[in-house]
Amino acid sequence: MHVAKLVVITEVKNVPPDILPFVEFKAAVEERALDPEERVAVLVIDTTTSYIPFFLADAGGISRIEEMLAAQDAVLSPEARAALAQHLNA
Secondary structure, eight states: OEEEEEEEEEEGGGSOTTTHHHHHHHHHHTTOOOOTTOEEEEEEETTSOOEEEEEGGGOOHHHHHHHHHHTTTEEEOHHHHHHHHHHHOO
C-alpha cells in the first residue's frame, strides 16, 4: 500500500505550474470546465511524482477520496486526512 501525501489545497488559479497539467487532465477526464476560483486538493503518492487532484466542491467527502485512492493501492497519510477533513467540513 502506498501513502498519499497532501501537496496543496488551493484555488485552481494558484496551483503550481508543474502540477497544473495533472489538474487539467483530471478535469478533462471528468469532462468539466476548470473554474480558476474552484478549490482543489492535490495529493502525491510517496516516492513518485504521481499527483492526484480532487476538486473539493464535489469530492464526496473523505470516505469517497479514500475509496478512489484504494483503487490505486494507496491510503491517505494521517496529516493529509486531517487537512482534507478540515477543508471539507469548512
